[in-house]
Amino acid sequence: MDIRTKVNEGLKAAMKSKEVERLSTLRLINAAIKDREIANRGDEESEGVSEADILQILGKMVKQRQESARVYEEGGRLELAERERAEITIIEEYLPRQLTEEEVEKAVDKAIAETGASSIRDMGRVMGVLKSKYTGRMDFGAAGPLVKDRLS
Known part of the structure; x- marks a missing residue:
């Protein structure tokens, strides 16, 4: 099963179980994938968004949130840092296992x-x-x- 399908199934499950944080994070993932798809439409040889593109998007999202969490901690905004870390955990579920x-x-x-x-x-x-x-x-x-x- 490809990553996009997993994200969509996770989205449906989060809607059914009313997990608000998970739902919003999965919607952000979907939006980022669709943004890349729209950006690629101009390229004639492009066939949509590949698995490698999705992995790159997810990796970028994790890095952005790690940086945001660090900045929030430095600013004394611990609740916002925790929210960013929770999003990282959800995003990482859709990434392959990291190499040691x-x-x-x-x-x-x-x-x-x-x-x-x-x-x-x-x-x-x-x-x-x-x-x-x-x-x-x-x-x-x-x-x-x-x-x-x-x-x-």
Whole structure:
């Protein structure tokens, strides 16, 4: 079952069980997917929104909420930070399992070997391979410095 179908089924279940927070978060996910769909309509070769696009959208939504929660905490708005964290939990239910630190290291080593990267100039190619294989499952902000260390 694809992510979009899971989100729609979760939306229906949240409506039936009257889970207000869950319902609003799932509606935000749907709206973000539809926004991307509308943005892609101008591209002739585009066929809608792919699973990779949806994973990217969900990952971006999680990052936005983590940043918002941090800002709210710094501002002393703990109730708003908690609301953001609750949304993160709901969004993460639709993301694949995140790779552990060990798995990220192995994936980086494999990508370096696969691309034949030998210097820091090859970092873009390595990151491209990682993004094509692990979108939604890996924090590329943490993987970047690891790739840089391995290539220096």
